[in-house]
Amino acid sequence: MSDDRPEKPGxxxxxxxxxxxxxxxxxxxxxxxxRVLLQPASSGLExxxxxxxxxxxxAASCLVSGALVIGHLKCLLHTPSGVIAANLTSVRSGxxxxxxxxxxxxxxxxxxxxxxxxxxLVYGLPAATVDVLLRxxxxxxxxxxxxxxxxxxxxxxxxxxx
Amino acid sequence: MRLLLxxxxxxxxxxxxxxxxxxxxxxxxxxxxxxxxxVGEVGIDGEVLRLGDMEVVEITGGCIxxxxxxxxVRALRDLEEGFEPDLVVIEASGIATPEGVLDTxxxxxxxxxxxxxxVTVVDPVRFEALHEVLTPLIEAQIVGADYIVITKADxxxxxxxxxxxxxxxxxxxxxxxxxVDAQRDETLAEFLASVALTGDSASAQAGR
Numbered sequence: 001m002s003d004d005r006p007e008k009p010g011x012x013x014x015x016x017x018x019x020x021x022x023x024x025x026x027x028x029x030x031x032x033x034x035r036v037l038l039q040p041a042s043s044g045l046e047x048x049x050x051x052x053x054x055x056x057x058x059a060a061s062c063l064v065s066g067a068l069v070i071g072h073l074k075c076l077l078h079t080p081s082g083v084i085a086a087n088l089t090s091v092r093s094g095x096x097x098x099x100x101x102x103x104x105x106x107x108x109x110x111x112x113x114x115x116x117x118x119x120x121l122v123y124g125l126p127a128a129t130v131d132v133l134l135r136x137x138x139x140x141x142x143x144x145x146x147x148x149x150x151x152x153x154x155x156x157x158x159x160x161x162x
Numbered sequence: 163m164r165l166l167l168x169x170x171x172x173x174x175x176x177x178x179x180x181x182x183x184x185x186x187x188x189x190x191x192x193x194x195x196x197x198x199x200x201v202g203e204v205g206i207d208g209e210v211l212r213l214g215d216m217e218v219v220e221i222t223g224g225c226i227x228x229x230x231x232x233x234x235v236r237a238l239r240d241l242e243e244g245f246e247p248d249l250v251v252i253e254a255s256g257i258a259t260p261e262g263v264l265d266t267x268x269x270x271x272x273x274x275x276x277x278x279x280x281v282t283v284v285d286p287v288r289f290e291a292l293h294e295v296l297t298p299l300i301e302a303q304i305v306g307a308d309y310i311v312i313t314k315a316d317x318x319x320x321x322x323x324x325x326x327x328x329x330x331x332x333x334x335x336x337x338x339x340x341x342v343d344a345q346r347d348e349t350l351a352e353f354l355a356s357v358a359l360t361g362d363s364a365s366a367q368a369g370r
Contacts, residue, residue, distance in 0.1 A: 029257060033204025069295060071172035071256060074206045085210055089173035090288055093317060119204045121172050121256070123296075 029071065029123050032130040034151050036116040036138065041146040044107035047077050047114075048097045050141060051086035055095035057137045058120065058130075059088050065133060068124035075118040079108055115152075163242060163274040165250050167263055169303050170283030171292055172256030175313035177207045179283060179342075179350070180251055181214045192248040195219065195241055197234070199226045201255045211253075217245065225255050227262025234263065235270040242272045257299065260306030282307035286318040286326040293329065304333045309340065311350060316343035 038045070055073045062070065073095075074087035084099040108114055120130050135151070142149050166183075168176045180196060187194045195217040198208040201224075208220040219237050224230040234252075241247060254263055260280040267278060282303050285292075293300045304310065310330045315323050323341060330339050342350045 029201070031202030033202045035204065069292065074173075076206055076209055083209075083213060085206075085213075087173065087206075089285065093287060117204050117206060117209070119200070119202050119206050121202065 030127040032120040032127040034118045034134060037150050037152050038114045038116060039148045040108055040110045041148055042110055043145060044109050045145060045147050046107055047084050051077060051097055052095040053141055054137055055086055055088040058133060059091050061133045062122050062125055065129055066125055067122040071121035073120050075116055078115045080112060081106060163247055163250060163272060164276055165278040167252045167260055167280045169254045169258060169260045169280060174283040174285040176253050176283050177210055180253055184216050187249055194249045195245055195247045197221060197237055197252045199255045201225060225258050227258035231266035234266055238272045242274055259302040279308040280306055281309045281311055284312045284326050285314055286312050286322040287314055289326040301333055304330055307334050307337050309338050312341045315341050
C-alpha cells in the first residue's frame with residue numbers, strides 16, 4: 001500500500017493466522033434457497049403466524065433429520081402491500097418477524113399472491129433433504145388453510161462448504 | 163475511503179448492526195455503501211438492507227474469503243469509481259474469516275483506501291455450542307477482530323455473555339468488546355459511525 005494508506009488493515013491483522021480454515025466437526029454446509037409462490041384460495045393467511053410456524057417447524061425437522069448445527073433460517077415474504085422478514089437462529093429462541101407497523105397484522109386475502117424467498121443454512125444436512133422437509137412443512141401448514149403454493153426455484157444447493 | 167468489515171457467524175446480528183450503523187453514518191452526511199456476500203442463491207440480507215434505504219452491492223456465487231475474492235476487488239473498485247463512498251461496509255458471509263477477506267484487500271487495495279477495521283459480531287446465546295463444533299471458524303473470526311460486538315445480551319442466559327467475553331479476551335487480548343442488545347444498538351452504532359468518520363484507532367475510540 002502507498003503512504004496514504006494504513007500499513008495494515010487494523011491492529012487485528014497482527015493476530016491473524018492463515019486464511020484457510022480446517023473442516024468443521026459439524027459436517028458440510030450446503031446452502032439451500034427456495035422461492036415459494038403462495039395464494040390463499042378461500043380464507044386469508046396471517047403472514048407473521050405462518051412465517052413463524054414455518055421456520056420453527058423447518059428448524060425442528062432439520063434437527064430431527066440429522067442437522068448438527070442450525071446456522072440461520074431467514075426469509076422475506078413479498079406481498080402486494082409490503083415485505084415481512086423473519087429469521088431463526090435456534091429452536092430455543094424461536095423465530096422472529098419484523099414488519100412495518102401497518103403490515104404486522106394485515107391478512108393476505110384470498111386470490112392475492114405473495115412470494116416467499118427463503119434461505120436455509122444448516123450444517124450436516126444435504127440440501128435435497130432440506131427441500132423435502134420444506135415441502136412437507138409447507139404442505140402441513142398451508143393445505144389445511146387452502147393456500148395454494150409452489151416452489152419456483154432455485155430450490156437446491158448452490159455450493160457446499162466444509 | 164474507509165472500510166469496515168463485519169464478520170461473525172451466521173445469524174449473529176451483522177445485518178441489524180449494519181443497519182443501525184448506516185442510519186448514524188447518514189446523519190453525519192457520509193456516503194455509505196454496503197457490500198453483502200451471502201452463501202446460497204437466495205439472498206436475503208441485501209434485500210433487508212435495501213429496505214433500510216441502503217446502497218447495496220451483492221456479491222454472490224461463493225464466499226469472498228476463500229472463493230471469489232476477485233469479485234470483491236472488482237466491486238470495491240467499481241464502487242470507488244462510480245459512487246465515491248466515504249465508508250464501505252462489507253458484510254461477510256457467516257462462514258468467512260476476516261483474514262481471508264483482508265488478505266485480498268491488502269493484495270489489491272482500493273486506490274483511496276485510508277483505513278480498514280474488522281468488527282466481529284458474536285451471538286452469546288449460541289456461542290459455546292458453536293465454539294465446540296466449529297472451533298477453527300469461530301476462533302478465526304474472533305482472533306481477527308479490531309472490535310468485538312456481543313449481541314442479543316437481552317436474550318442470553320446468565321453466564322452466556324460472560325463466557326463469550328472471557329473467550330474473546332483470551333483469543334483477542336486488548337480488543338475492545340461491546341455488549342449490546344435491542345436497547346443499546348443505537349449507542350453502538352453512534353460509536354462505530356464516529357470511528358468511520360474520524361478514522362481514529364479502535365483503541366483510542368474505546369478510551370483505552
